[in-house]
Amino acid sequence: MLRHATHDPAVVSVEFEDGTRARFHAIWLRDNALDPQTRDPGNGQRLITIGDIPAEIAIQAAEVAGGDLQVTFAPEDKTVTFPAIWLAAHVYDRDQNRPMGWLSPGITTWDGGFAAPAGDWTQVHESPAAKRDWLAAVAEYGFAKLTDGPTAPGSLLKVADLFGYVRETNYGPYFEVRTEVNPTNLAYTGLGLQAHTDNPYRDPVPTLQILYCLENSAEGGESIVVDGFRAAQSLRNENPEGFALLAGYPARFEYRGSEGVCLRARRPMIELSPDGELIGIRFNNRSSAPFVDVPFDRMEAYYTAYRRLGEIIDDPAMGVAFKLEPGESFIVDNTRVLHARLGYSGAGSRWLQGCYADKDGLLSTLAAMRVAQPEAAE
């Protein structure tokens, strides 16, 4: 509900029932009008372009009607109603200054003391609430396990089916993670792998990764996951200049381990939105190419920050460790959470399958489920 509204030709000022105030520009209101000539009532898409709005658009009248805002625009002489609740959800007249590397409100970071969120295969497939909670864990923590699943090869594709679509790559729709004789990738050996994000040499990078265990009787081979956002914020808190260097210059990544494949990317290790939100981590010792975009006089400081970020990531207090059992899997937000494995050898076998997928489908499925079955109603 709105208490009242005032206006001049360029701006409407409103006061909400709780006493907060906000201003909205004429052009912004007109562009976001909700009437059926501006927005298609069926699919919600905008029917006009920015050029369809007169450059001299102005507020002719603005008043509160039934608690909502009614605006008449000149020169169109067009009247549009903006629900108070819609206006409250779209206020932009607020302090927009946030610290470098701020996090979206839906994100919660964690370290080694974190109790790994886990879903049960059968429940997640049969109960919409269980599925929603599992998807919500991936969105909030960037990581979740799935337990008690089948041990048939290819089962990982059913994990992707829960929310979206596999991203096929040169590694196939999915790939086998086990020891090979002439490995095209060090992942296909028994070597330990430092915590890393996958495929930073690919642009766009796959934003989700699923690793599914079929056999794991070898000695070693434990999995470790690390919250890259927590690591980056730790670096920022102790060394803001170092954080700014890793965010401020592109790194380079490359993979050409197979014939016919030559993947290269030029992206920063720490990715920020233009207004400083922490939105991505790329960290991979195996596929880092020479960094050639950092000026000479900042290269040493860049490497110092890189080394420190690596130390934070390698710190055992940062990682959640577990050994996957056959039929268990985990999913990581590959733009945030790093995964490592300890080396393995000896008798027994270790066979995982991996695939990539993307966050758009997962977050869309989650958002639609939240609309259909709000958590508050439980």
Add this chain to the structure above:
Amino acid sequence: MLRHATHDPAVVSVEFEDGTRARFHAIWLRDNALDPQTRDPGNGQRLITIGDIPAEIAIQAAEVAGGDLQVTFAPEDKTVTFPAIWLAAHVYDRDQNRPMGWLSPGITTWDGGFAAPAGDWTQVHESPAAKRDWLAAVAEYGFAKLTDGPTAPGSLLKVADLFGYVRETNYGPYFEVRTEVNPTNLAYTGLGLQAHTDNPYRDPVPTLQILYCLENSAEGGESIVVDGFRAAQSLRNENPEGFALLAGYPARFEYRGSEGVCLRARRPMIELSPDGELIGIRFNNRSSAPFVDVPFDRMEAYYTAYRRLGEIIDDPAMGVAFKLEPGESFIVDNTRVLHARLGYSGAGSRWLQGCYADKDGLLSTLAAMRVAQPEAAE
């Protein structure tokens, strides 16, 4: 070939045969060492982490041997050779200052006078050189046509097979672009569509789009493509502050036209790398959501820049127009090139199929083909 090398503990300075000089830091050289203990000789991946390199790494000796650089590192007492040609290709001791919105050297922008690059379906499938040239056009211009292809539904998937993998989405592996009774998207109507990039509400955005014509006997329905990089640079040249606003604040995009789908993204209309390279355009009137991340006192200037960018994009002098014939298709770099269509109606029919794919596969295939069959050898 190197003429000579000097060093102190932290830096090696070399002079190349052509008289140019460059400096390389000890830590950078050690991290990028090419010996088989540092890089796997088979797949080229790095075997060490940044933490494996002693923090006190220093140059113990550096000399030219056979024209290449031979460096001995302390405290490891490890000697590594860096080929002169490799060093020349990885010089970072150079002026790194470039204008905001600079373009990668492989990019050539264009306007309406551009003769659209086109490949012939049969040649591109049968001749590696024809295929390489067609892929190279997509990489350089962000757009290419393909002519004289089959008119069987699903043929567009064979276009993606040329270089990579389809990105499946909620629209399916591919989708039908023709008039529907209850359209979930305005694309599925006879309405004209302003030049736009597809799916800006998806993150990661699909980086390639293929549109394939099966029938096109309706009145109208011409396709128009516009180079978004050219448009953005035009805006920058006439209004650097406006360009900086569109690059400096995230826009918002949303699509929820179908049940179970709720896609949202928070990304700028003009995307720059941290060091100012122009790397992406998002522009779509239909799916722009209210912009709420621009501070109140910059919103009017933001909208002025947005309006001007729209005018540049709508300028007929900017667009390349054509009417697809059955069996013809085009591919666009969806992070750069916008596509529009004119409205259509009347007798006859218009039936296109569309799908998404990603640039990683295309650029990898192209790079590998260039290694296998250098253009200079033709």
